[in-house]
Amino acid sequence: MRTLAVFGATGSIGGSTLDVVARHPDRFRVGVLAAHRNSEKLAQLCARFRPQCAILADPTMENDLRRRLASAGVECEVQSGMAAISEAAADARYDTVVAAIVGAAGLDSTLAAARAGKRLLLANKESVVMAGALLMQALHEGGGELIPVDSEHNAIFQCLPGERPPLAAAGVRKLILTASGGPFRGRTRRDLHDITPDQACAHPNWSMGRKISVDSATLMNKGLEVIEAHHLFGAAPDIIDVVVHRQSLVHSLVEYADGSVLAQLGNPDMRTALAHALAWPERIEAGVPPLDLAAVAQLDFEPPDTTTFRCLDLAFQALREGGDATTLLNAANEVAVAAFLEGTLPFLGIADVIEQVLAELPAEAVVDIQTLRARDLKARDTARRCIGGRC
Ligand code: NAD
Ligand code: MG
Helix, strand or coil: CEEEEEECCCCHHHHHHHHHHHCCCCCEEEEEEEECCCHHHHHHHHHHHCCCEEEECCHHHHHHHHHHHHHHCCCCEEEECHHHHHHHHHCCCCCEEEECCCCHHHHHHHHHHHHCCCEEEECCHHHHHHHHHHHHHHHHHHCCEEEECCHHHHHHHHHCCCCCCCCCCCCEEEEEEEECCCCCCCCCHHHHCCCCHHHHHCCCCCCCCHHHHHHHHHCHHHHHHHHHHHHHHCCCHHHEEEEECCCCCEEEEEEECCCCEEEEECCCCHHHHHHHHHHCCCCCCCCCCCCCHHHHCCCCCECCCCCCCCHHHHHHHHHHHCCCHHHHHHHHHHHHHHHHHHCCCCCCHHHHHHHHHHHHCCCCCCCCHHHHHHHHHHHHHHHHHHHCCCC
16 A cells, blocks of 8 residues: 655646546545645645645635635645645655656655655656755665656656666667647747647647646657656767657657667556556556557657747756756746746747847856755746747
8 A cells, every 4th residue: 555645736747647546545545735825726626635734825715725625624734835745745644656756846745755765756857857866866775766747757767677777888879859849840940939828728639737738839858858868767868869759658768779669658648657656567557548559540750840839959068068057947937937928928929038148147057956956946037038939
């Protein structure tokens, strides 16, 4: 029996996790549910999953959550604040942490789970992009295990040998990440001037939170995933390739020295990756319909359009630059995406802001988490200045 701490429980990944968990009450128990500030939804989840503890990052919502739980007759510990989430990540009562907070807000709890030697189910890719080297070091020192939940990395994890030798020793020639191309695949820059947030969030294959949906539309999601693959699998930037595959059925591939290419396929439903990571090395039912290849009939592949979607190259550029460049890239992207969603930055401006931040702030060596955090704030300030036209 595994006892889970689910961070980001009210989100898209949180919901998919709990859907799988509900199918296997004999295997999984929910210890903690944590979210940002949606007390209504968190209270409903608590009534259904009866965790030992519920946490809201926003302390101003704590009393509201207490009131809702009391009126529903649900008994559980209630806490608030980001520090409470990180403490829960390290709490020995919970052996498995689902890191599904969106953005840099997930970094502390992800690091805390890694240091505490938990089984870490990692969806929060921004924490790897921001602090990959420190996270991998914390994981090594904590002695736990990281199972990637991002579908591409989960696919690669499944296609690599179980004993996890270094890639070269395993005969790996390339990691090939698939990208759906997002809702604007096939468009040119001219078509993208007046894109609205709702258009950008209407993903053809996946239903996801708004931030990652915009990242998919700009191809920054794939850029973040290239950086994620670099850290999770120890892959040099030159052996990571991206191919556009519009059906989102091949989730990624590994090419070996002998010419073999192994892929993982499945319907585009995050419950597959989550069920795999929850039960690994076993396999369990995820509620995902079987893939009907004869009905699919065709799988298409094409190179990414990096002229229209500049964010992918910006991510490669930051990864190759090294040091804390990917921290700056992530911070600038988070600020730019938030501004786009608020209507203060055009869609094409997202890449411009990131490019300007990277040009203004040369990369520095990664020293420790405090220094990284200061650099993250500096990049956010610079991005806000750019958006305000003062760059
Ligand atoms: P979402 O917006 O649907 O949910 C985000 C969750 O994070 C919510 O529960 C919210 O309450 C919580 N949250 C936000 N800010 C917080 C804060 N300051 N403190 C504590 N909690 C906070 O997002 P999502 O689509 O579920 O994505 C979550 C993460 O998983 C992201 O990093 C995303 O890139 C990654 N991911 C998502 C998918 C997907 O299919 N949705 C696939 C791969 C990876
Ligand atoms: Mg992904």
